Amino acid sequence: MARCIAVLGASHVGKSTLVDRLCELEGRPPRPAEPYELRCVPFRFLDQSWTALDCPGSLEFIQDAADALLVADAALIVVSPDPEQAVLAAPYIRLVESSGVPHFIVVNKMDEAHSRLRDIAAALQAYSSSPIVLRQIPIRECERFAGAVDLFSERAWKYRDGAQSALIEIPEDLMDREQEARDEMLESLSEYDDWLLEEIIEEKHPQDSPVYAICARVLAENRVTEAFIASAEHRNGVTRLMKALRHETPPPAAARDRLGGAPAAVSFLARHRKHVGKTTFLRVFGEGLKAGDTLGGGGVGMLSDAGSDKPAALAEVEEGGVAAALKSDHLVPARLYTAQGGSEPPAWRAVARPLLHRALRPVHERDDVKLSEAIATIAGEDTGLTVSQDPESGAQVVGVQGALHLRRLRENLAEVFGVEAEDYPVATAFRETISRRVETHYRHKKQSGGAGQFADVKLTVAPSDRSEGFLFDQTVKGGAVPRQYIPAVETGAREAMRSGPLGFAVVDVSVTLLDGQHHAVDSSDMAFRIAGRSGVSQALTEAGPVLLEPIFDVEFSVPSHFTGALQPIVSSKRGHVLGFDRDPDAEGWDVMRTQMPGPALENLIAELRSATQGVGRYTAEFSHYEELYGREAEKIVTERKMPS
Ligand SMILES: Nc1nc2c(ncn2[C@@H]2O[C@H](COP(=O)(O)OP(=O)(O)OP(=O)(O)O)[C@@H](O)[C@H]2O)c(=O)[nH]1
Ligand SMILES: [Mg+2]
Known part of the structure; x- marks a missing residue:
């Protein structure tokens, strides 16, 4: 049985460095991480197989992280030791909580920490719906991160460059702090265990092993979030972390149960590679998978080592193992496969709406x-x-x-x-309509040798209600326009709507054919179509054309701290705020509902990110068209008419 952890968090917090170090505990360094790509790193620790899924940091690749969580037994949210940067972890805490995957926090770069660990934890707590509990506290010597005290075992380690840490006595000056932090930890855990609560009330000193078991259980139930400290760069705290993972990470059966049903394997990433073709990464949940086995109704062509750059055939992948499937083009990413079928993953994983x-x-x-x-x-x-x-x-x-x-x-x-x-911008889908009713008369007549062309129409164009589109009617009396030609007039009128006087498609207009004339020889469908088109075009010009702008319902979701920064963005883009509320789906986040005009969306994500340290997001749905007047409208019409 092999286990799998997803390692995620903001950019440059040291995720890849940490994964390298985990892999190097007992093996060779893994394939280096590539920027913006998820990396699979299989490794062994104390005779057990593991795979770390090293997720790319930028929020633009958060979907990759979500897909990794789909298959992970546990997640490590790696964070910076700067409380000011806690907000950068917020989207990952939110994602992991929505996934239900048991998770730990790793405060990395402790060698650069300038703040107290409890302040870092407090800053993160604003975004976590479960209490964050410290498992370790740092030992500092001359302001440097020199070791850690494990609050469970109450043992202290001093880090040594290039060698195993040395077990030491808990430094005298840390005793009080150690006791306080340990009490806090036990108190948090005791909320979920009556035995522990009694031990605490009776002021006993609970034994390690039952406490470890409680820890594993509350982790699996997502009751508390344990925080570890590390300096991956200096290999500090890595062994301790891995030992805790070994004890507490649930087996793959728990991940499989979380996905409902019993997938034999779940795909979480696919990439097209030069000279190799489509490579789909899978985690195996069944008893094992071999090349040639049926998955998703098709044969698995070849199974390759997930950590290798080049195809490296694997005879079999054990339960919980991760592998790359080649020559298996029927497999798609983010799908739960049985031998014969495939099903959709849970809804929480679809986080990346196009921005x-x-x-x-x-x-x-x-x-x-x-x-x-x-x-x-x-x-x-x-x-x-x-x-x-x-x-x-x-x-x-x-x-x-x-x-x-x-x-x-x-x-x-x-x-x-x-x-x-x-790449280039997508033009906003402006429309135009008219503001008044106009009656017009148009005669199409051509006499150039042979048969002539004759059609005469009298018609009105009138504004109709918003979203009515195009309406056509006729009130012709006495066959002035013979019945067989009326559809041709309508066709012509529709053609005229494709581009109005302002240069955009015309909507919400009703055309009524009132009267006309025909000629026994020279009239034809074509002639009436031309008359209909030209007559309507002429009438639209006189009917007070108005520009229509698409309006979108835009819903922002940002850590509450940034809600105030949204208002100026919305108003500078001619939008308006409809209201805001606490986000029911995530601790410490607000949602703001607004309406914004189409052109505002073009660069919205860049502005939103710069106002929210990169973490804000939004969704946009088309709502309706609204009339636009004045300078803005003139500018848009002039631009449209400029030869491109
Ligand atoms: N001082 C210090 N630097 C570290 C530590 N861990 C990683 N770094 C450095 O931080 C930088 C980013 O490390 P990565 O491991 O690439 O970070 P990442 O989180 O994988 O970054 P992305 O994948 O780009 O999001 C590198 O220059 C590392 O050497 C640490 O514990 N202490
Ligand atoms: Mg990385």
Whole structure:
């Protein structure tokens, strides 16, 4: 049986360094981490197999972290020792809590800590719905991080460069603090265990082993969050952490139960690799998996070591093990597989809604088809990416998490698929309508040898209610326009709606054909279609055209601390706030409901991130169209009319 931990947290907190150190405890250094990519690191510790899933730090890749949590037995949320940076951990605490995966906090870079550990814990507590309990406290010598006291065993270790830590007596000056922190820890645990509560009330000194068992249980039940300290760079605190993981990380059966049902394997990542093709990373939950076994209704072609750069065949993957499936193109990421079928993962994992939409085009025109194919392939693998087509221009549009994610996409296109692509903004879908009723008369007449063309129409255009689209009616009397030509007039009128006097599609207009004339020989469908089109176009020009702007319901979610910073962003973009509340789904977060005009969304994520230290997010849903007047409207119309 092998266990799996997800290691996640903000950028540059030392996640990859910590994973390297865990792997090096008993083995060789792992394959180096690549920026912005999840890395699987299999390793062994005290005769047991483990895989660490080293998640990329930027929030733009939080979907990768969510997918890693899907398969993890436990999570390590790695944080900075600076209380000011606690907020950067908030999105990860939130994600892990929503997943239900038992988790620990690791305060890393303790060698750089300038604050008291309890202040760091207090700052993190604002975002954690379970109490954060210290498992260790630091020993400092001359302001330097020199060792740690384990609050369970009440033993102290002094770190030594390049050697095993030395067991020492708890330093005299730490005794009181140690006692206080230990009491706090036991008190938190005693809330979930009557025996422990009694021991405390009777002022006994509870034994280690039952306390360890309580710890493992409350961890599995997500009652408390234990915090460890480390300096991964200096290899300090790594063995202690790994020993705690070994004791307390639940077996893979618990992760499988959390997923409901009994998947044989769960895929959590897929990448297209040059010369290798599609590689899907799986965690095996069944009794084991061999190449050639059936999974998801198809054969698994080859199983390869998840930690290796190049394909390295594995005969079999044990229960709980992680492997890369090659030559198994039917497998897709983030799916729960049985031998014959596959099912959707739980809803909590879909965290990455598109936050930035950009259109893509190939740098070289000849790559047009290649680009579409490559994007389709990547969209099947990158679970944080959406692909659509702009209905106005037909351009390929990608929905990504931000500028870094876009960069990873473009690099992937170039390096793996050999297509250079450039991105550009997606035009806002403005519309136009009219403000008054106009009656018009239009005669289409041509006499150029042979058969002529004749059609005469009298019609009105009138504004109709918002969202009514296009309505057509006729009140022609006495066959002035013969019945067979009326549909042609309607077709012409619809054509006129495609682009109005301001240059945008026209909506919410009703056209009524009142009267007209025809000619026994020269009238035709074509002639009435042209008359309908030209007549309506002419009428729209006179009917007070108005620009319509799409309005979106935009809901922000930010740590409460930043709620005040949202208002100026919303108003500077012509939006308005509808209200705000505590976020029921996450401790320490607020949601703010607003309405914002379409153009505001173009760069919203960049502004939101710069106002919220990168952690704010939003969702946007189209709501309705609203009339836009004045300078803003003029600017948009002028830009539209400029030759591109
Ligand atoms: N002082 C100190 N530096 C550390 C420690 N751990 C990691 N670092 C340094 O912090 C930097 C970031 O470390 P990484 O391990 O790449 O951090 P990460 O969290 O994986 O970063 P991303 O994957 O980019 O989010 C590197 O320069 C490390 O050498 C530590 O314990 N103390
Ligand atoms: Mg890293």
